[in-house]
Amino acid sequence: MKKIILLIAFTISSTNLISQKDTKILVTINDKQISVADFKKVYEKNLDAIDNEESKDIDKNLDLFVNYKLKVKQAYELKLDTLKSYKSEIETYKKQLIAPYLQDKEYLTSLIKEAYDRTKTEIRASHILVRLPRNYTSKDTLTPFLKIQKARQRVLAGESFAEVAKEVSEDPSVTINAGDLGYFSAFKMLYDFEDAAYSTPKGEVSAIFKTRYGYHFLQNNGTRTSKGERQVAHILISDTTSTGKNKINEVYAKLKQGVYFNKLSQQYSNDGNTKNKGGVLPRFGSGRMVKPFENAAFSLDTIGEYSKPFKTKYGWHIVKLLKQYPILPYNEMEKEISDKVRNSGRAKLSDNAVLNRLKKEYSIAVTESSKKFLQGKDLKSLSTDSLKNTLLTINDKIHLQSDFVSYVKHQRLVSFDAMMEKFIDAEILTYFKENLVNTDSNFAYTLSEYEDGLLLFELMQQKIWNKSSDTIALKNYFDARKSLYNSDDLKSIKGKVMNDFQLYLDQEWIGQLRSENDVKINRKVLKKIKSYYRKES
Numbered sequence: 001m002k003k004i005i006l007l008i009a010f011t012i013s014s015t016n017l018i019s020q021k022d023t024k025i026l027v028t029i030n031d032k033q034i035s036v037a038d039f040k041k042v043y044e045k046n047l048d049a050i051d052n053e054e055s056k057d058i059d060k061n062l063d064l065f066v067n068y069k070l071k072v073k074q075a076y077e078l079k080l081d082t083l084k085s086y087k088s089e090i091e092t093y094k095k096q097l098i099a100p101y102l103q104d105k106e107y108l109t110s111l112i113k114e115a116y117d118r119t120k121t122e123i124r125a126s127h128i129l130v131r132l133p134r135n136y137t138s139k140d141t142l143t144p145f146l147k148i149q150k151a152r153q154r155v156l157a158g159e160s161f162a163e164v165a166k167e168v169s170e171d172p173s174v175t176i177n178a179g180d181l182g183y184f185s186a187f188k189m190l191y192d193f194e195d196a197a198y199s200t201p202k203g204e205v206s207a208i209f210k211t212r213y214g215y216h217f218l219q220n221n222g223t224r225t226s227k228g229e230r231q232v233a234h235i236l237i238s239d240t241t242s243t244g245k246n247k248i249n250e251v252y253a254k255l256k257q258g259v260y261f262n263k264l265s266q267q268y269s270n271d272g273n274t275k276n277k278g279g280v281l282p283r284f285g286s287g288r289m290v291k292p293f294e295n296a297a298f299s300l301d302t303i304g305e306y307s308k309p310f311k312t313k314y315g316w317h318i319v320k321l322l323k324q325y326p327i328l329p330y331n332e333m334e335k336e337i338s339d340k341v342r343n344s345g346r347a348k349l350s351d352n353a354v355l356n357r358l359k360k361e362y363s364i365a366v367t368e369s370s371k372k373f374l375q376g377k378d379l380k381s382l383s384t385d386s387l388k389n390t391l392l393t394i395n396d397k398i399h400l401q402s403d404f405v406s407y408v409k410h411q412r413l414v415s416f417d418a419m420m421e422k423f424i425d426a427e428i429l430t431y432f433k434e435n436l437v438n439t440d441s442n443f444a445y446t447l448s449e450y451e452d453g454l455l456l457f458e459l460m461q462q463k464i465w466n467k468s469s470d471t472i473a474l475k476n477y478f479d480a481r482k483s484l485y486n487s488d489d490l491k492s493i494k495g496k497v498m499n500d501f502q503l504y505l506d507q508e509w510i511g512q513l514r515s516e517n518d519v520k521i522n523r524k525v526l527k528k529i530k531s532y533y534r535k536e537s
Helices: 002-009 036-047 058-077 084-102 105-119 138-156 161-168 191-199 242-256 261-268 291-298 330-343 347-361 368-374 401-408 416-439 441-468 471-479 491-516 523-536
Strands: 025-029 032-035 121-131 180-184 209-211 214-225 229-237 310-312 315-325 364-366 390-394 397-400 519-521
Touching: 025 036, 025 058, 025 523, 032 036, 036 058, 036 523, 058 441, 058 491, 058 519, 058 523, 084 347, 084 416, 084 441, 105 121, 105 330, 105 347, 121 138, 121 161, 121 191, 138 161, 138 214, 191 209, 191 214, 229 242, 229 261, 229 291, 242 261, 242 315, 291 310, 291 315, 330 347, 347 416, 364 416, 368 390, 368 401, 390 401, 390 416, 397 401, 401 416, 416 441, 441 471, 441 491, 471 491
Parallel strands: none
Antiparallel strands: 025 032, 025 519, 121 180, 121 214, 209 214, 229 315, 310 315, 364 390, 390 397
Protein backbone atom coordinates (compact mmCIF):
# COMPACT_ATOMS: atom_id res chain seq x y z
CA MET A 1 0.00 0.00 0.00
CA LYS A 2 2.86 2.35 0.80
CA LYS A 3 4.29 1.82 -2.69
CA ILE A 4 0.91 2.55 -4.25
CA ILE A 5 0.56 5.83 -2.34
CA LEU A 6 4.06 6.89 -3.38
CA LEU A 7 3.34 5.89 -6.98
CA ILE A 8 0.24 8.07 -7.03
CA ALA A 9 2.29 10.99 -5.77
CA PHE A 10 5.43 10.25 -7.74
CA THR A 11 3.65 10.60 -11.04
CA ILE A 12 6.31 12.08 -13.29
CA SER A 13 10.06 12.12 -13.44
CA SER A 14 10.47 14.77 -16.11
CA THR A 15 8.50 17.81 -17.18
CA ASN A 16 7.79 19.27 -20.56
CA LEU A 17 8.03 22.93 -21.39
CA ILE A 18 4.98 24.63 -19.86
CA SER A 19 2.87 26.67 -22.24
CA GLN A 20 1.45 30.04 -21.28
CA LYS A 21 -2.03 28.48 -20.95
CA ASP A 22 -0.71 25.91 -18.49
CA THR A 23 0.30 28.66 -16.05
CA LYS A 24 -3.36 29.68 -15.59
CA ILE A 25 -4.93 28.88 -12.21
CA LEU A 26 -7.28 25.87 -12.21
CA VAL A 27 -7.87 25.32 -8.49
CA THR A 28 -7.64 27.56 -5.42
CA ILE A 29 -7.58 25.95 -1.97
CA ASN A 30 -8.05 28.75 0.56
CA ASP A 31 -5.31 31.13 -0.60
CA LYS A 32 -3.13 28.54 -2.37
CA GLN A 33 -3.33 28.57 -6.17
CA ILE A 34 -2.75 25.45 -8.28
CA SER A 35 -2.00 25.81 -11.99
CA VAL A 36 -3.23 23.86 -15.00
CA ALA A 37 0.33 22.51 -15.39
CA ASP A 38 0.26 20.92 -11.93
CA PHE A 39 -2.92 19.02 -12.76
CA LYS A 40 -1.81 18.04 -16.28
CA LYS A 41 1.45 16.54 -15.03
CA VAL A 42 -0.48 14.13 -12.83
CA TYR A 43 -3.33 13.44 -15.24
CA GLU A 44 -1.18 12.78 -18.32
CA LYS A 45 1.18 10.45 -16.47
CA ASN A 46 -1.74 8.50 -15.00
CA LEU A 47 -3.28 8.07 -18.47
CA ASP A 48 -0.63 5.41 -19.17
CA ALA A 49 -2.05 3.30 -16.33
CA ILE A 50 -5.73 3.81 -17.21
CA ASP A 51 -7.36 1.15 -19.37
CA ASN A 52 -10.97 2.39 -19.57
CA GLU A 53 -12.65 5.58 -20.72
CA GLU A 54 -14.59 6.13 -17.49
CA SER A 55 -11.36 6.42 -15.52
CA LYS A 56 -10.10 9.09 -17.92
CA ASP A 57 -12.96 11.43 -16.94
CA ILE A 58 -11.49 14.89 -16.24
CA ASP A 59 -13.95 15.75 -13.45
CA LYS A 60 -13.27 12.51 -11.58
CA ASN A 61 -9.53 12.95 -11.90
CA LEU A 62 -9.74 16.56 -10.78
CA ASP A 63 -11.72 15.48 -7.69
CA LEU A 64 -9.04 12.92 -6.84
CA PHE A 65 -6.35 15.54 -7.41
CA VAL A 66 -8.03 18.06 -5.08
CA ASN A 67 -8.59 15.37 -2.43
CA TYR A 68 -4.93 14.49 -2.61
CA LYS A 69 -3.90 18.13 -2.21
CA LEU A 70 -6.23 18.55 0.80
CA LYS A 71 -4.80 15.48 2.51
CA VAL A 72 -1.20 16.58 1.95
CA LYS A 73 -2.10 20.06 3.25
CA GLN A 74 -3.39 18.50 6.48
CA ALA A 75 -0.24 16.37 6.80
CA TYR A 76 1.88 19.53 6.82
CA GLU A 77 -0.50 21.22 9.29
CA LEU A 78 -0.04 18.22 11.64
CA LYS A 79 3.75 18.65 11.23
CA LEU A 80 4.24 15.08 10.05
CA ASP A 81 7.23 16.38 8.08
CA THR A 82 9.06 16.81 11.42
CA LEU A 83 8.91 13.09 12.25
CA LYS A 84 12.36 11.51 12.57
CA SER A 85 11.35 8.51 10.42
CA TYR A 86 10.07 10.84 7.69
CA LYS A 87 13.23 12.96 7.66
CA SER A 88 15.44 9.86 7.53
CA GLU A 89 13.57 8.33 4.58
CA ILE A 90 13.56 11.62 2.66
CA GLU A 91 17.33 12.00 3.14
CA THR A 92 17.88 8.46 1.86
CA TYR A 93 15.69 9.08 -1.18
CA LYS A 94 17.31 12.46 -1.86
CA LYS A 95 20.75 10.82 -2.00
CA GLN A 96 19.44 8.28 -4.52
CA LEU A 97 17.81 11.04 -6.57
CA ILE A 98 20.94 13.20 -6.57
CA ALA A 99 23.33 10.37 -7.53
CA PRO A 100 22.79 10.57 -11.34
CA TYR A 101 23.39 14.35 -11.25
CA LEU A 102 26.87 13.73 -9.84
CA GLN A 103 27.95 11.79 -12.91
CA ASP A 104 28.62 12.99 -16.42
CA LYS A 105 26.53 10.55 -18.47
CA GLU A 106 28.37 11.07 -21.75
CA TYR A 107 31.74 10.68 -20.07
CA LEU A 108 30.53 7.59 -18.22
CA THR A 109 29.35 6.04 -21.50
CA SER A 110 32.75 6.69 -23.06
CA LEU A 111 34.44 4.99 -20.07
CA ILE A 112 32.20 1.93 -20.49
CA LYS A 113 33.01 1.66 -24.21
CA GLU A 114 36.71 2.20 -23.52
CA ALA A 115 36.72 -0.56 -20.89
CA TYR A 116 34.95 -2.96 -23.24
CA ASP A 117 37.49 -2.31 -26.02
CA ARG A 118 40.32 -2.93 -23.58
CA THR A 119 38.87 -6.24 -22.40
CA LYS A 120 39.31 -7.50 -25.97
CA THR A 121 43.08 -6.91 -25.98
CA GLU A 122 45.59 -7.88 -23.30
CA ILE A 123 48.84 -5.99 -22.76
CA ARG A 124 52.06 -7.33 -21.33
CA ALA A 125 53.94 -4.60 -19.51
CA SER A 126 56.96 -4.12 -17.28
CA HIS A 127 57.13 -1.21 -14.85
CA ILE A 128 59.39 0.59 -12.41
CA LEU A 129 57.97 2.19 -9.26
CA VAL A 130 59.46 4.80 -6.94
CA ARG A 131 57.27 5.28 -3.91
CA LEU A 132 56.18 8.57 -2.35
CA PRO A 133 56.48 8.96 1.44
CA ARG A 134 53.32 8.72 3.53
CA ASN A 135 51.58 12.06 4.20
CA TYR A 136 53.88 13.71 1.69
CA THR A 137 53.83 17.42 0.84
CA SER A 138 54.76 18.98 -2.49
CA LYS A 139 58.35 19.40 -1.17
CA ASP A 140 58.64 15.61 -0.69
CA THR A 141 57.97 14.78 -4.33
CA LEU A 142 61.17 16.16 -5.87
CA THR A 143 63.59 13.42 -4.79
CA PRO A 144 61.35 10.50 -5.89
CA PHE A 145 60.62 12.26 -9.18
CA LEU A 146 64.31 12.82 -9.94
CA LYS A 147 65.00 9.16 -9.13
CA ILE A 148 62.29 7.83 -11.48
CA GLN A 149 63.33 10.35 -14.16
CA LYS A 150 66.94 9.15 -14.04
CA ALA A 151 65.82 5.49 -14.26
CA ARG A 152 63.69 6.26 -17.33
CA GLN A 153 66.58 8.05 -19.03
CA ARG A 154 68.77 4.96 -18.50
CA VAL A 155 66.15 2.71 -20.15
CA LEU A 156 65.74 5.15 -23.06
CA ALA A 157 69.52 5.18 -23.45
CA GLY A 158 69.47 1.43 -24.08
CA GLU A 159 69.97 -0.24 -20.69
CA SER A 160 67.98 -3.41 -19.99
CA PHE A 161 64.58 -2.57 -18.49
CA ALA A 162 64.80 -5.65 -16.25
CA GLU A 163 68.24 -4.71 -14.90
CA VAL A 164 67.21 -1.10 -14.16
CA ALA A 165 64.02 -2.37 -12.53
CA LYS A 166 65.89 -4.76 -10.24
CA GLU A 167 68.22 -1.93 -9.20
CA VAL A 168 65.69 0.95 -8.84
CA SER A 169 62.11 -0.27 -8.54
CA GLU A 170 60.47 -0.24 -5.11
CA ASP A 171 57.75 -2.70 -6.08
CA PRO A 172 58.36 -5.74 -3.79
CA SER A 173 57.58 -8.17 -6.65
CA VAL A 174 60.56 -6.91 -8.67
CA THR A 175 62.85 -9.50 -7.05
CA ILE A 176 60.70 -12.22 -8.64
CA ASN A 177 59.57 -10.71 -11.95
CA ALA A 178 62.20 -8.02 -12.71
CA GLY A 179 59.29 -5.61 -13.27
CA ASP A 180 57.43 -7.84 -15.76
CA LEU A 181 53.74 -7.92 -14.76
CA GLY A 182 52.68 -10.33 -17.48
CA TYR A 183 49.47 -9.90 -19.47
CA PHE A 184 46.47 -7.98 -18.18
CA SER A 185 43.42 -6.15 -19.50
CA ALA A 186 40.79 -3.74 -18.17
CA PHE A 187 40.04 -3.66 -14.42
CA LYS A 188 43.14 -5.65 -13.47
CA MET A 189 45.27 -2.59 -12.56
CA LEU A 190 44.64 0.88 -11.16
CA TYR A 191 43.00 2.94 -13.89
CA ASP A 192 45.94 5.37 -14.19
CA PHE A 193 48.28 2.42 -14.69
CA GLU A 194 45.93 0.72 -17.14
CA ASP A 195 45.51 3.96 -19.08
CA ALA A 196 49.26 4.46 -19.36
CA ALA A 197 49.70 0.88 -20.59
CA TYR A 198 47.01 1.11 -23.28
CA SER A 199 48.20 4.57 -24.35
CA THR A 200 51.81 3.45 -24.88
CA PRO A 201 52.62 1.92 -28.31
CA LYS A 202 54.00 -1.61 -28.43
CA GLY A 203 57.73 -1.72 -27.65
CA GLU A 204 57.86 1.85 -26.34
CA VAL A 205 58.34 3.38 -22.90
CA SER A 206 55.62 5.52 -21.33
CA ALA A 207 55.93 8.96 -19.82
CA ILE A 208 56.24 9.14 -16.03
CA PHE A 209 52.85 8.95 -14.33
CA LYS A 210 51.63 8.93 -10.73
CA THR A 211 49.29 6.59 -8.85
CA ARG A 212 48.55 6.35 -5.13
CA TYR A 213 51.66 4.14 -4.81
CA GLY A 214 54.07 6.68 -6.25
CA TYR A 215 55.76 7.46 -9.59
CA HIS A 216 55.89 4.87 -12.39
CA PHE A 217 56.88 4.40 -15.96
CA LEU A 218 56.27 1.27 -17.99
CA GLN A 219 57.22 -0.51 -21.16
CA ASN A 220 54.63 -2.09 -23.45
CA ASN A 221 56.12 -5.54 -24.16
CA GLY A 222 53.38 -6.68 -26.53
CA THR A 223 49.68 -7.34 -26.99
CA ARG A 224 47.46 -10.32 -27.70
CA THR A 225 43.78 -10.99 -28.20
CA SER A 226 42.09 -11.54 -24.85
CA LYS A 227 41.32 -15.12 -23.90
CA GLY A 228 38.42 -14.00 -21.74
CA GLU A 229 37.99 -15.67 -18.37
CA ARG A 230 37.98 -19.24 -17.11
CA GLN A 231 36.57 -21.08 -14.14
CA VAL A 232 38.46 -24.16 -13.00
CA ALA A 233 38.60 -26.61 -10.14
CA HIS A 234 41.99 -27.68 -8.78
CA ILE A 235 43.64 -30.21 -6.54
CA LEU A 236 46.64 -28.89 -4.59
CA ILE A 237 49.39 -30.92 -2.97
CA SER A 238 51.33 -28.27 -1.06
CA ASP A 239 54.45 -30.43 -0.56
CA THR A 240 56.90 -29.15 -3.19
CA THR A 241 59.37 -32.03 -2.72
CA SER A 242 59.52 -35.32 -4.61
CA THR A 243 57.08 -36.74 -2.04
CA GLY A 244 54.52 -34.16 -3.18
CA LYS A 245 55.24 -35.00 -6.81
CA ASN A 246 54.62 -38.70 -6.14
CA LYS A 247 51.35 -37.85 -4.39
CA ILE A 248 50.03 -35.67 -7.26
CA ASN A 249 50.99 -38.42 -9.75
CA GLU A 250 49.02 -40.88 -7.65
CA VAL A 251 45.96 -38.55 -7.80
CA TYR A 252 46.42 -38.12 -11.56
CA ALA A 253 46.47 -41.89 -12.05
CA LYS A 254 43.18 -42.21 -10.13
CA LEU A 255 41.65 -39.50 -12.35
CA LYS A 256 42.64 -41.47 -15.45
CA GLN A 257 41.01 -44.55 -13.93
CA GLY A 258 37.71 -42.65 -13.74
CA VAL A 259 37.56 -41.49 -10.10
CA TYR A 260 35.55 -38.26 -9.84
CA PHE A 261 37.57 -35.04 -9.58
CA ASN A 262 35.49 -33.66 -6.66
CA LYS A 263 36.02 -36.84 -4.62
CA LEU A 264 39.77 -36.70 -5.14
CA SER A 265 39.78 -32.99 -4.23
CA GLN A 266 38.00 -33.73 -0.97
CA GLN A 267 40.35 -36.62 -0.18
CA TYR A 268 43.73 -35.21 -1.21
CA SER A 269 43.69 -31.42 -1.79
CA ASN A 270 45.52 -29.20 0.71
CA ASP A 271 43.50 -26.11 -0.27
CA GLY A 272 41.21 -25.85 2.75
CA ASN A 273 39.02 -23.19 1.10
CA THR A 274 38.04 -25.30 -1.90
CA LYS A 275 38.59 -29.01 -1.17
CA ASN A 276 35.02 -29.56 0.09
CA LYS A 277 33.60 -27.64 -2.88
CA GLY A 278 35.15 -29.92 -5.46
CA GLY A 279 38.19 -27.63 -5.72
CA VAL A 280 36.14 -24.93 -7.51
CA LEU A 281 37.81 -21.51 -7.78
CA PRO A 282 36.21 -18.15 -8.76
CA ARG A 283 36.47 -17.23 -12.46
CA PHE A 284 39.63 -15.38 -13.45
CA GLY A 285 41.39 -13.84 -16.42
CA SER A 286 44.98 -13.07 -17.33
CA GLY A 287 47.20 -11.68 -14.60
CA ARG A 288 45.18 -13.03 -11.69
CA MET A 289 47.03 -16.32 -11.06
CA VAL A 290 50.70 -17.28 -11.01
CA LYS A 291 51.89 -17.93 -14.56
CA PRO A 292 52.16 -21.75 -14.49
CA PHE A 293 48.62 -21.99 -13.11
CA GLU A 294 47.25 -19.49 -15.65
CA ASN A 295 49.02 -21.24 -18.51
CA ALA A 296 47.64 -24.63 -17.49
CA ALA A 297 44.09 -23.31 -17.11
CA PHE A 298 44.07 -21.53 -20.47
CA SER A 299 45.62 -24.49 -22.29
CA LEU A 300 42.44 -26.52 -21.71
CA ASP A 301 39.89 -26.31 -24.53
CA THR A 302 37.07 -28.70 -23.57
CA ILE A 303 34.75 -28.43 -20.59
CA GLY A 304 35.61 -31.24 -18.16
CA GLU A 305 39.16 -31.63 -19.51
CA TYR A 306 41.90 -31.70 -16.88
CA SER A 307 45.61 -30.91 -17.02
CA LYS A 308 48.66 -33.03 -16.30
CA PRO A 309 50.27 -32.33 -12.89
CA PHE A 310 52.29 -29.09 -12.80
CA LYS A 311 54.21 -27.17 -10.17
CA THR A 312 53.92 -23.60 -8.82
CA LYS A 313 55.50 -21.96 -5.79
CA TYR A 314 52.46 -23.17 -3.82
CA GLY A 315 52.96 -26.84 -4.63
CA TRP A 316 51.70 -29.37 -7.18
CA HIS A 317 48.38 -28.92 -8.98
CA ILE A 318 45.92 -30.51 -11.36
CA VAL A 319 43.25 -28.21 -12.85
CA LYS A 320 39.94 -29.10 -14.49
CA LEU A 321 38.12 -26.72 -16.87
CA LEU A 322 34.56 -25.96 -15.70
CA LYS A 323 33.45 -22.91 -17.73
CA GLN A 324 34.77 -20.57 -20.41
CA TYR A 325 33.80 -16.88 -20.50
CA PRO A 326 34.79 -15.49 -23.92
CA ILE A 327 34.55 -11.78 -24.76
CA LEU A 328 30.99 -11.32 -26.01
CA PRO A 329 29.61 -8.57 -28.28
CA TYR A 330 29.24 -5.15 -26.67
CA ASN A 331 25.45 -5.29 -26.37
CA GLU A 332 25.71 -8.56 -24.41
CA MET A 333 28.43 -7.29 -22.07
CA GLU A 334 27.37 -3.66 -21.66
CA LYS A 335 25.61 -4.16 -18.31
CA GLU A 336 28.45 -6.25 -16.85
CA ILE A 337 31.07 -3.72 -17.99
CA SER A 338 28.89 -0.83 -16.80
CA ASP A 339 28.61 -2.38 -13.33
CA LYS A 340 32.38 -2.89 -13.18
CA VAL A 341 33.01 0.73 -14.22
CA ARG A 342 30.56 2.05 -11.60
CA ASN A 343 32.06 -0.14 -8.87
CA SER A 344 35.66 0.64 -9.74
CA GLY A 345 37.79 3.71 -9.17
CA ARG A 346 37.29 4.87 -12.74
CA ALA A 347 33.68 5.92 -12.01
CA LYS A 348 35.25 8.79 -10.06
CA LEU A 349 36.55 10.12 -13.37
CA SER A 350 32.94 10.77 -14.32
CA ASP A 351 32.40 12.45 -10.94
CA ASN A 352 35.52 14.54 -11.57
CA ALA A 353 34.12 15.63 -14.94
CA VAL A 354 31.09 17.07 -13.10
CA LEU A 355 33.34 18.64 -10.46
CA ASN A 356 35.54 20.29 -13.11
CA ARG A 357 32.43 21.68 -14.83
CA LEU A 358 31.18 23.14 -11.55
CA LYS A 359 34.58 24.74 -10.90
CA LYS A 360 34.20 26.61 -14.19
CA GLU A 361 30.59 27.61 -13.51
CA TYR A 362 30.98 28.76 -9.88
CA SER A 363 32.80 31.75 -8.48
CA ILE A 364 35.30 30.15 -6.07
CA ALA A 365 37.80 32.11 -3.97
CA VAL A 366 40.29 31.03 -1.28
CA THR A 367 41.47 33.67 1.21
CA GLU A 368 45.22 33.10 1.16
CA SER A 369 45.92 34.80 4.51
CA SER A 370 43.42 32.52 6.26
CA LYS A 371 44.91 29.49 4.53
CA LYS A 372 48.49 30.50 5.41
CA PHE A 373 47.53 30.87 9.10
CA LEU A 374 46.51 27.19 9.21
CA GLN A 375 49.56 25.79 7.40
CA GLY A 376 52.11 24.02 9.60
CA LYS A 377 49.74 23.71 12.55
CA ASP A 378 48.46 20.53 14.18
CA LEU A 379 44.96 20.91 12.75
CA LYS A 380 43.36 18.11 14.77
CA SER A 381 44.33 19.76 18.05
CA LEU A 382 43.12 23.26 17.12
CA SER A 383 40.04 24.70 18.82
CA THR A 384 37.50 25.90 16.26
CA ASP A 385 36.11 28.67 18.52
CA SER A 386 38.65 31.30 17.46
CA LEU A 387 38.89 30.34 13.76
CA LYS A 388 36.24 32.71 12.43
CA ASN A 389 37.99 34.20 9.39
CA THR A 390 36.69 33.48 5.91
CA LEU A 391 38.68 30.72 4.21
CA LEU A 392 36.58 29.77 1.19
CA THR A 393 33.75 31.40 -0.76
CA ILE A 394 31.60 29.52 -3.28
CA ASN A 395 29.28 31.97 -5.02
CA ASP A 396 27.38 33.48 -2.07
CA LYS A 397 28.28 30.83 0.52
CA ILE A 398 31.09 31.52 3.01
CA HIS A 399 33.18 28.86 4.76
CA LEU A 400 35.28 29.76 7.79
CA GLN A 401 38.64 28.40 8.91
CA SER A 402 36.75 26.44 11.57
CA ASP A 403 34.82 24.59 8.84
CA PHE A 404 38.09 23.31 7.37
CA VAL A 405 39.47 22.25 10.76
CA SER A 406 36.21 20.43 11.59
CA TYR A 407 36.45 18.66 8.21
CA VAL A 408 40.06 17.61 8.83
CA LYS A 409 39.19 16.07 12.21
CA HIS A 410 37.02 13.48 10.45
CA GLN A 411 39.51 12.64 7.68
CA ARG A 412 42.55 10.40 7.35
CA LEU A 413 45.69 12.52 7.60
CA VAL A 414 47.31 13.46 4.28
CA SER A 415 49.32 16.51 3.27
CA PHE A 416 47.88 19.97 4.00
CA ASP A 417 47.60 20.84 0.30
CA ALA A 418 45.84 17.56 -0.49
CA MET A 419 43.45 18.04 2.45
CA MET A 420 42.66 21.60 1.36
CA GLU A 421 41.91 20.38 -2.16
CA LYS A 422 39.63 17.63 -0.82
CA PHE A 423 37.81 20.16 1.39
CA ILE A 424 37.19 22.56 -1.49
CA ASP A 425 35.97 19.75 -3.74
CA ALA A 426 33.65 18.44 -1.03
CA GLU A 427 32.15 21.88 -0.40
CA ILE A 428 31.62 22.49 -4.13
CA LEU A 429 29.65 19.25 -4.38
CA THR A 430 27.72 20.06 -1.18
CA TYR A 431 26.82 23.46 -2.59
CA PHE A 432 25.67 21.84 -5.84
CA LYS A 433 23.51 19.27 -4.02
CA GLU A 434 21.95 21.84 -1.70
CA ASN A 435 21.06 24.13 -4.60
CA LEU A 436 19.85 21.45 -7.01
CA VAL A 437 16.27 21.97 -5.88
CA ASN A 438 16.58 25.62 -7.04
CA THR A 439 18.47 24.98 -10.28
CA ASP A 440 16.77 21.90 -11.73
CA SER A 441 12.97 21.94 -12.02
CA ASN A 442 12.76 18.20 -12.76
CA PHE A 443 14.68 17.37 -9.58
CA ALA A 444 12.61 19.82 -7.51
CA TYR A 445 9.32 18.44 -8.80
CA THR A 446 10.29 14.79 -8.33
CA LEU A 447 11.55 15.41 -4.78
CA SER A 448 8.44 17.43 -3.89
CA GLU A 449 6.13 14.70 -5.15
CA TYR A 450 7.98 12.06 -3.15
CA GLU A 451 7.88 14.21 -0.01
CA ASP A 452 4.12 14.72 -0.40
CA GLY A 453 3.53 11.04 -1.13
CA LEU A 454 5.48 9.96 1.93
CA LEU A 455 3.56 12.43 4.11
CA LEU A 456 0.28 11.13 2.73
CA PHE A 457 1.33 7.60 3.63
CA GLU A 458 2.00 8.67 7.23
CA LEU A 459 -1.39 10.39 7.40
CA MET A 460 -3.27 7.48 5.79
CA GLN A 461 -1.71 5.27 8.44
CA GLN A 462 -3.30 7.39 11.15
CA LYS A 463 -6.63 8.21 9.51
CA ILE A 464 -7.47 4.97 7.67
CA TRP A 465 -5.29 1.89 8.11
CA ASN A 466 -4.82 1.93 11.88
CA LYS A 467 -8.55 2.53 12.42
CA SER A 468 -9.63 -0.15 9.96
CA SER A 469 -7.34 -2.65 11.72
CA ASP A 470 -9.01 -1.96 15.07
CA THR A 471 -11.01 -5.15 15.83
CA ILE A 472 -13.75 -3.38 17.79
CA ALA A 473 -14.20 -0.57 15.26
CA LEU A 474 -14.35 -3.09 12.41
CA LYS A 475 -16.95 -5.19 14.24
CA ASN A 476 -19.11 -2.14 15.01
CA TYR A 477 -19.00 -1.16 11.33
CA PHE A 478 -19.98 -4.71 10.29
CA ASP A 479 -22.78 -5.03 12.89
CA ALA A 480 -24.41 -1.83 11.63
CA ARG A 481 -24.43 -3.18 8.05
CA LYS A 482 -25.00 -6.92 8.39
CA SER A 483 -28.00 -6.79 6.06
CA LEU A 484 -25.75 -5.56 3.24
CA TYR A 485 -23.43 -8.57 3.49
CA ASN A 486 -26.00 -11.38 3.85
CA SER A 487 -23.78 -12.94 6.50
CA ASP A 488 -23.46 -13.06 10.28
CA ASP A 489 -19.88 -14.30 10.17
CA LEU A 490 -17.40 -11.39 10.00
CA LYS A 491 -14.42 -13.73 9.90
CA SER A 492 -15.44 -15.33 6.59
CA ILE A 493 -15.70 -11.95 4.76
CA LYS A 494 -13.24 -9.90 6.81
CA GLY A 495 -11.20 -8.79 3.77
CA LYS A 496 -14.20 -7.29 1.97
CA VAL A 497 -15.55 -5.66 5.13
CA MET A 498 -12.17 -4.10 5.93
CA ASN A 499 -11.89 -2.74 2.39
CA ASP A 500 -15.41 -1.22 2.63
CA PHE A 501 -14.59 0.23 6.05
CA GLN A 502 -11.47 1.90 4.65
CA LEU A 503 -13.49 3.44 1.81
CA TYR A 504 -16.07 4.66 4.34
CA LEU A 505 -13.37 6.24 6.54
CA ASP A 506 -11.77 7.85 3.50
CA GLN A 507 -15.08 9.36 2.32
CA GLU A 508 -15.82 10.71 5.80
CA TRP A 509 -12.33 12.21 5.97
CA ILE A 510 -12.65 13.83 2.54
CA GLY A 511 -16.04 15.27 3.50
CA GLN A 512 -14.54 16.80 6.61
CA LEU A 513 -11.61 18.28 4.63
CA ARG A 514 -13.94 19.72 2.01
CA SER A 515 -16.07 21.38 4.70
CA GLU A 516 -13.04 22.87 6.47
CA ASN A 517 -11.40 24.29 3.34
CA ASP A 518 -12.56 26.70 0.66
CA VAL A 519 -12.06 24.92 -2.68
CA LYS A 520 -12.74 26.90 -5.86
CA ILE A 521 -12.55 25.49 -9.40
CA ASN A 522 -12.03 27.85 -12.32
CA ARG A 523 -14.82 26.47 -14.54
CA LYS A 524 -13.72 28.46 -17.61
CA VAL A 525 -10.24 26.99 -17.47
CA LEU A 526 -11.64 23.52 -16.74
CA LYS A 527 -13.85 23.72 -19.83
CA LYS A 528 -10.79 24.54 -21.98
CA ILE A 529 -8.90 21.56 -20.49
CA LYS A 530 -11.76 19.22 -21.41
CA SER A 531 -11.86 20.64 -24.93
CA TYR A 532 -8.09 20.21 -25.26
CA TYR A 533 -8.17 16.51 -24.29
CA ARG A 534 -11.17 15.81 -26.54
CA LYS A 535 -9.14 17.11 -29.49
CA GLU A 536 -6.09 15.11 -28.38
CA SER A 537 -8.08 11.87 -28.26
